[in-house]
Amino acid sequence: MKRRDFFKSAFAMGAGLVGASALRPLYASQDLEEFRGPKVPDIDAVKVTEHCYMIPAMGPHPTPDNFGMFSNPGFVVTDAGVVVVDTGSSVQIGEMVLRQIKKVTDKPVVKLINTHFHGDHWLGNHAFVEANPDVEIYAHQLCIDNLKSGQDKFWFDFMQSNTNNKITGTVITLPNKTFAGGEEFEVGGVKFRIHHFGQMHTVSDLAVEVVTDKLVYTGDMVMRRVANMEDGSYRGTIDGLSKMAEMDIKHFVPMHGKADDVSLINEGIEFMETIYTSVEELYDEGLSDFEMKPIIMDKPFMKDVASKWPGYDSALGKFIVVAIKEVEKAMFS
Structure with a gap:
């Protein structure tokens, strides 16, 4: 050939x-x-x-x-x-x-x-x-x-x-x-x-x-x-x-x-901290990812800043699921 x-x-x-x-x-x-x-x-x-x-x-x-x-x-x-x-x-x-x-x-x-x-x-x-x-x-x-x-x-x-x-x-x-x-x-x-x-x-x-x-x-x-x-x-x-x-x-x-400038980094930190610390608290209360999502979306940083970012509506749920897995891993490791 x-x-x-x-x-x-x-x-x-x-x-x-x-x-x-x-x-x-x-x-x-x-x-x-x-x-x-x-x-x-x-x-x-x-x-x-x-x-x-x-x-x-x-x-x-x-x-x-x-x-x-x-x-x-x-x-x-x-x-x-x-x-x-x-x-x-x-x-x-x-x-x-x-x-x-x-x-x-x-x-x-x-x-x-x-x-x-x-x-x-x-x-x-x-x-x-x-x-x-x-x-x-x-x-x-x-x-x-x-x-x-x-x-x-x-x-x-x-x-x-x-x-x-x-x-x-x-x-x-x-x-x-x-x-x-x-x-x-x-x-x-x-x-x-x-x-x-x-x-x-x-x-x-x-x-x-x-x-x-x-x-x-x-x-x-x-x-x-x-x-x-x-x-x-x-x-x-x-x-x-x-x-x-x-x-x-x-x-x-x-x-x-x-x-x-450094504001990009500070926003990145606040975004990650808002999701992770919220998931830690809500997981301890026994909430599911579906129940967590509207509560997290109502946080001031999420409403005022992150909601304007591409992918926010479509991907935030996946971010919460990943955070739950990390919280569970930290709890049981």
């Missing part, structure tokens, strides 16, 4: 391009071009500080209309090259990010950092490896472990399904180097520090501090959005965000929502 016919057969069966080890040599093959999803429209990068940029999401959730571009890839321009923080949900988004970087600088991309294992933060790695096979891709070891245990395929399928197959052509491309947290390094005169506060949004969350600019890329550890807490910890998030609030930082860039 000819290679072109092989790939047509594979896609017809729904196999897709999901095996990086076997397909890596074919990244640049013209045979694959006809199987790629559509190009993602350019979104100009927003300059946050002297060296730091973000590319705003096209929506709060992945849809066919936004091509799965629902998080904010970031990048830091230094004299020696560009450091990218999270690469988006597909090769197409990664290619779009590269185009925006080239509008800002002709410096090469020298390092990628994936903040955690959810697919909108690493599936775009493919584009950067295609552009430079030797690029370093960093993540926490627990991120790599989760991806290798099946989260890689899960997130590919999730993004493919939610975009109506518009990430087609994306090759799963995992991080190849690790940060454990606490690392400090310099690239082209810009100082960086990596933080891992334990389990927050996931067990593998990394925060990337650009020390020179007093800025932190927070990943999904904080966001004015109610979406996914299944892999996280309330108590871990409250503790981690409390440490972040004490840092000498002027700018926090979440991967969902707008960059802001």
